[in-house]
Amino acid sequence: MEKHPAGPDGPKKAGDPRRPSVRAPGEALDSPAGSHVEWCKQLIAATISTQISDPALSKVSKRPNLRKFQVQVQLKDVALVTGESVQLRAQDVMYICPFSGLVTGMLTLTDYKLYFNSLEREPPFFLDVNLGAISRLETINVQSHGEDSRGLELVCKDMRSLRFAYKKEADQPELVDLLARYAFPLCKGLALFAFQYQEDFPVNGWTVYDPVMEYKRQGLPNESWALSRVNSSYQLCDTYPSLLVVPTCIPEDDLRRVAAFRAKHRIPVLSWIQRDNQAAIARCSQPLVGMSGKRNKDDERYLELLRETNGTPKLTIFDARPSVNAVANKATGGGYEGDEYQNAELIFLDIHNIHVMRESLKKLRDIVYPTVEESHWLSSLESTHWLEHIKLVLAGAIRVADKVSGGKSVVLHCSDGWDRTAQLSSLAMLMLDSHYRTLRGFEVLIEKEWLSFGHKFASRIGHGDKNHADQDRSPIFVQFIDCVWQMTKQFPTAFEFNERLLATVLEHLYSCRFGTFLFNCESMRELNEVRSKTVSLWSYVHSSSTRYLNPFYTPESGRVLYPVASMRHLELWVSYYIRWNPRIRQQQQSPVEQRYKELLVLRDEYLRKLEELSPSPPSAHMTSPAPPGPAPTTQQFTHLHTPF
Amino acid sequence: MEKHPAGPDGPKKAGDPRRPSVRAPGEALDSPAGSHVEWCKQLIAATISTQISDPALSKVSKRPNLRKFQVQVQLKDVALVTGESVQLRAQDVMYICPFSGLVTGMLTLTDYKLYFNSLEREPPFFLDVNLGAISRLETINVQSHGEDSRGLELVCKDMRSLRFAYKKEADQPELVDLLARYAFPLCKGLALFAFQYQEDFPVNGWTVYDPVMEYKRQGLPNESWALSRVNSSYQLCDTYPSLLVVPTCIPEDDLRRVAAFRAKHRIPVLSWIQRDNQAAIARCSQPLVGMSGKRNKDDERYLELLRETNGTPKLTIFDARPSVNAVANKATGGGYEGDEYQNAELIFLDIHNIHVMRESLKKLRDIVYPTVEESHWLSSLESTHWLEHIKLVLAGAIRVADKVSGGKSVVLHCSDGWDRTAQLSSLAMLMLDSHYRTLRGFEVLIEKEWLSFGHKFASRIGHGDKNHADQDRSPIFVQFIDCVWQMTKQFPTAFEFNERLLATVLEHLYSCRFGTFLFNCESMRELNEVRSKTVSLWSYVHSSSTRYLNPFYTPESGRVLYPVASMRHLELWVSYYIRWNPRIRQQQQSPVEQRYKELLVLRDEYLRKLEELSPSPPSAHMTSPAPPGPAPTTQQFTHLHTPF
Structure with missing residues (x-):
């Protein structure tokens, strides 16, 4: 039989408080405090040299037969806002996800956002970042097997950091330069995206x-x-x-x-x-x-x-x-x-x-x-x-x-x-x-x-x-x-x-x-x-x-x-x-909120039917059955009629 | 003008995170860890010598003109359960409340509980302790001004400790002996209170x-x-x-x-x-x-x-x-x-x-x-x-x-x-x-x-x-x-x-x-x-x-x-x-729960009216307006009809 008695690994493994098969996929990477940037550069370099430069590996990860279809679907996936325009598209970019590991896909850069999507995963993997949320950009270049590769880290103002790695194509503009241009437009004397964005809304x-x-x-x-x-x-x-x-x-x-x-x-x-x-x-x-x-x-x-x-x-x-x-x-x-x-x-x-x-x-x-x-x-x-x-x-x-x-x-x-x-x-x-x-x-x-x-x-x-x-x-x-x-x-x-x-x-x-x-x-x-x-x-x-x-x-x-x-x-x-961490349950609607809304719908439905059936309007009567305390007034009911 | 510039007390006082006038009455006493029992004994001794033995003070604190009335009201206040019987009543007992300070009142001991109440405060002060919850009893005797006084601490299994001080009357049985008898009956070969308690309930x-x-x-x-x-x-x-x-x-x-x-x-x-x-x-x-x-x-x-x-x-x-x-x-x-x-x-x-x-x-x-x-x-x-x-x-x-x-x-x-x-x-x-x-x-x-x-x-x-x-x-x-x-x-x-x-x-x-x-x-x-x-x-x-x-x-x-x-x-x-601490808000019904119950009542009221008005029973229709998801079934509605 297998057992895990005392020993360097046994008890630690056995006592792992995370659920064995119900937990979120993948393991988070450790981030030693203090040497964050250095560590990140090393990781990106290591990723580039093993993943991009090894033709055998890259073949597996790229799923070539999927690529054409992928590009078409991905193009459709990115829904731009009015005034937003695509500045660059790059294939075969690797996103180094700290929660689920490497994923290869397409990166789209606009003047408002950076989008990354991949069909490698089921369901398809997708993320986007407002360029305005980027605090700083860190890059690293690696020469390996005669190819020019890049590592890129986006340190954001909204608690997260994103790491990408990609091969530098000679005919493409530098991603990082374009990214810096749209993330930090003031440094180039350009206007902020808000001056580009022109959506019309009913309320001013x-x-x-x-x-x-x-x-x-x-x-x-x-x-x-x-x-x-x-x-x-x-x-x-x-x-x-x-x-x-x-x-x-x-x-x-x-x-x-x-x-x-x-x-x-x-x-x-x-x-x-x-x-x-x-x-x-x-x-x-x-x-x-x-x-x-x-x-x-x-x-x-x-x-x-x-x-x-x-x-x-x-x-x-x-x-x-x-x-x-x-x-x-x-x-x-x-x-x-x-x-x-x-x-x-x-x-x-x-x-x-x-x-x-x-x-x-x-x-x-x-x-x-x-x-x-x-x-x-x-x-x-x-x-x-x-x-x-x-x-x-x-x-x-x-x-x-x-x-x-x-x-x-x-x-x-x-x-x-x-x-x-x-x-x-x-x-x-x-x-x-x-x-x-x-x-x-x-x-x-x-x-x-x-x-x-x-x-x-x-x-x-x-x-x-x-x-x-x-x-x-x-x-x-x-x-x-x-x-x-x-x-x-x-x-x-x-x-x-x-x-x-x-x-x-x-x-x-x-x-x-x-x-x-x-x-x-x-x-x-x-x-x-x-x-x-x-x-x-x-x-x-x-x-x-x-x-x-x-x-x-x-x-x-x-x-x-x-x-x-x-x-x-x-x-x-x-x-x-902690919203970026998939292990933290999504900010989902609470079941109590859900039940409450269902009750509101039901009550309104009954009220409507009552109004149809009753010769006299029931609205005057409506508030009477409520128990004492913060009494539901007409004003409150008006509010509660708001559709959700 | 008053001000609180830098200094040993100033900033500390100014930065006190507790609300200045909305907080619960009184200040909590500090309990230095490790010397708890010793500290408690000293506190009780000090209380006894200043409060009980000082005739001037005791006159003030006792409010003699209130006492007769007090006793009558207090006797009524203690509602005993079937089979519970009073073993001792003691007047002018002081409860040393860690949250609101000293309070003088009457202590009632039964074979099930200890009750303490006082009309000194508005509203009247009341507490009770199940004797079964007492873990240990600590006492201290103080001779002061020729009078025999007692301090008593009840250390409980339910997180709290209660401290009392009182004058020993020669003609009264020892409170602590009686307390020990009913809190620890097994040590005297007596039965637990459960064998005395004989209330009838509709469900067995x-x-x-x-x-x-x-x-x-x-x-x-x-x-x-x-x-x-x-x-x-x-x-x-x-x-x-x-x-x-x-x-x-x-x-x-x-x-x-x-x-x-x-x-x-x-x-x-x-x-x-x-x-x-x-x-x-x-x-x-x-x-x-x-x-x-x-x-x-x-x-x-x-x-x-x-x-x-x-x-x-x-x-x-x-x-x-x-x-x-x-x-x-x-x-x-x-x-x-x-x-x-x-x-x-x-x-x-x-x-x-x-x-x-x-x-x-x-x-x-x-x-x-x-x-x-x-x-x-x-x-x-x-x-x-x-x-x-x-x-x-x-x-x-x-x-x-x-x-x-x-x-x-x-x-x-x-x-x-x-x-x-x-x-x-x-x-x-x-x-x-x-x-x-x-x-x-x-x-x-x-x-x-x-x-x-x-x-x-x-x-x-x-x-x-x-x-x-x-x-x-x-x-x-x-x-x-x-x-x-x-x-x-x-x-x-x-x-x-x-x-x-x-x-x-x-x-x-x-x-x-x-x-x-x-x-x-x-x-x-x-x-x-x-x-x-x-x-x-x-x-x-x-x-x-x-x-x-x-x-x-x-x-x-x-x-x-x-x-x-x-x-x-x-x-x-x-x-x-932390339920004993008055600063922790009482385990009150949440407003969301209150609102929810009000809605349930309202919905049921409408449903009842609909059933009265409608020629056909609306129950079949009833579930239709609910949105998809955990659909409210008939079973759920039966449950929700439970009166609150």
Whole structure:
């Protein structure tokens, strides 16, 4: 008989926790940390020399009798979007899949995507990558048996890396050159693909956010707050929106003096106001205190004015930074509000800066791609600190929401007020205002707090730029979306949109197909005519908005959400960060969701029949059998009628 | 203004991730690991000397004008079960709550529970403990201001510890003596409370499991397998059930010779068989190979017989242990199947023994009670290895289920075959057979694989026994229930029962209110007339079974469940292990569940109205609007009509 007693292999093999025959095909390759790139080059070189240069092997892997048919089918398979054009096709390219091994097929490069497909496998193998998601390109050349071969690695911004190997044909243009041209167009002085893409959608996403309408929804202007045009041509602050909300009684000259004392001229302005108690969230950048401890009477008076708008006894200034960082910022002219600010308290929220967040996500990537660290998963995850950072951001936003909900006005800032400040204001607003938890409201939230207030998307993401080591890059917006996901998990009926919307937003954060996330601020988007020359992501979303709706959604307009910001209640967003790994179950519809939708269909069917049969309309009666609790109102039923 | 700049306290306070004013009342006390008992004694002593002996303080805390009223209300509050009687009442007892501080009230001791309630708080404070859940009692006496005071700690089997302090009244019996008497009745030669408890329920839970009916459901006996009475008076194996399923062709004398070669005479017998391919799960204990490598021809022939019943080419023997432990067992006469077993393969599943599991749960307790380790939660959790053990048990059961599903018969054992073997057989059966995923089927599974096959509940739990350090104790059954919970999380529509059932089973695993989990094996339960003298837990469950039903349940009779046994898909069962902590949200009904139930009610209401209005019965039409997929059949609708 076979047995596996004690020994070097026995117990290890026997105790293999993976299922013996039910597991996903193939074994993942090990990626020794630290020597990633070197290791990859060696692997590609080895692959090239054994697979491409050995005529016997290549015959087997190419299945020559299939090739003609293959090419035809593959050409059909690649469905291009309007404005996208093929730049290169290459046969017999090998994709070195970390999950299922080598696969040979055809690579198609367009100005928007790289596609790879192969009929070697059943079902056919297919993958594509948005060129905008490529962070860097690594290549290696190998001379073997007199042939010129290439290895190519695409390191992506979306957690994965793709490795290809192919023979260099003398008459073909260099794949890597073309790839670099379309992945990093800005380096060649070319336009981003969004300026090429010209699809028509029934809804114009650029109309989703109208600041005047949004402030009107909040009850503004009113006797205390005015809509100001002081920045109409971005003359006060070039990274702020043209429309600002400031106290009614402040003269424009005073605002200009305040601007001189705030980093990048980002003065405190209103972002959101609570109707019933008039408590406001104002956002800004740090005061320019410096080493000498400079004061600015106008700034002090201005904050006092903000406080007085609703008679908050003490204005709370939330400084998102760890206090040591705030102190250190004095050395470069920044700082924080000191004792000279009367009737104010300052609270540090201990959230780290863009560099710490970037390194944290890098570490997360290291433990999930290509292989997921299994034996010490929990401590490995902890060592990335990713969830710890998520916790601190959420905890900070909860403190903001709690103050405002209790009737106290607050001021938020970090250093420049475009990263951590945007996270805090938008998350607090999501907790406080159920409108932002609808699909359209969430789009408005992103347009307002992130885009119009100048979160530097171009610098943080590096659209079309090959400088992958740029210290300005950081996944601050990804972190925000992760926080939103954590909230949707804790409140599964509170959001009109689903996880797919969040993943779609993140896909197009990188893709450069839509104009939405391009450039650093409103003034730059205006200068580059983004609204007229590109398509908005929201046009695309609304063209099939039912895909992004949460069937469990139950509107509760007055409810403030307080998520639990403790490690025990936070989860890694596996279906996003580990989505490339076939062993992680696909982001499939949950059976509970499926059952729920079936029930909705059934209920609606019965209701329709009842309406046909009954002489009197049953709609008045309809809500009566529902049990007490969050009673289904007519409004809810309207929602539930949405077809899925 | 107030501010919190850099400094020893500032940033820490500012960055406190807990919500400032929304959090649960009070602060948890720190419990330095390792010196737990000593620390507790000191705390109780300090409490006694400051609170009880200080007349000024005690006046305040006692609220004398409330006391008379308090006593009356409290007496009413304690609702006793049939057969339960009050043994002692004590006033002015202080409960030292680790979450909300000191609270003074009345303690009531019965022969079943300890109750404590206080009207000092709004709403009134109340707690109770099943005496069966008490693992050990720690006391401390303090002489202070000439008064005799006591401190008392109840260390429980269910993760919590309770601390009380009170003044010793000369005329009262000693609380701790009475407590010990009813918590550890076996040490005084008294009966367990289950023999006192005499509630009548409409369903007799003792009839839930009828082995003949259960084997009949599996299609047994048949031409290959017979129901044998060889153990009818427990003469072959005193820890096995009286009814065994063995191959038809084996003479009883052969079985006795096999028994001589298996630890505790636990011979391989059938537990479950798959109807379509006749693949069987057989369970047993280890072979008595010993250091000299003894063989037993009867045992070898017997396993060959098992294999032949369905023509499995190679019988798979799953040894649940790590291979090194299996080897080490040879020194005490045990061991594992060697090369002499023809047509068999042996696979070790690397699951650790009862001692390792006990220590793991102890470590888990240390990080969750009373305070939950927050700053290094993930690595602390990892260091307990609890989820790692859960993973290995589940992974082992998956391998078993996969073999059997593929038509191969298997034999399972560990050392004695009553701990890990029961886990593997019952979990594999739960994966393979949807009947066990119903409420009644799950009860049958526990009755069959755990109770009738002699999992030593009395020794593992230590019912009524004060020897808390007994090395025989271990949470093996708790671990099994945890594995079931993990499966319910991964397959939310596959189980008829809900999380509350699992928590209820665990509560009464310790409570000694029902006879179900008492004694070590069937023969002992028979000897002690458990069926006639005590009530079954299942009588209680079926008296309000709707409380334990999962509204999302969708029967799928043929489906084999393969949970993912990877760390990324396992969760700590927070609502069980951390249920005493008020900061952990109560195990409340999820809003999605609430919405679902509302929809069910609404649909049924419409259906009823349709039936009233429509001349023809709409039931035939009813299923048509449902989308394809797991189609709602009539059977499902019957289930969904269950009132909630």
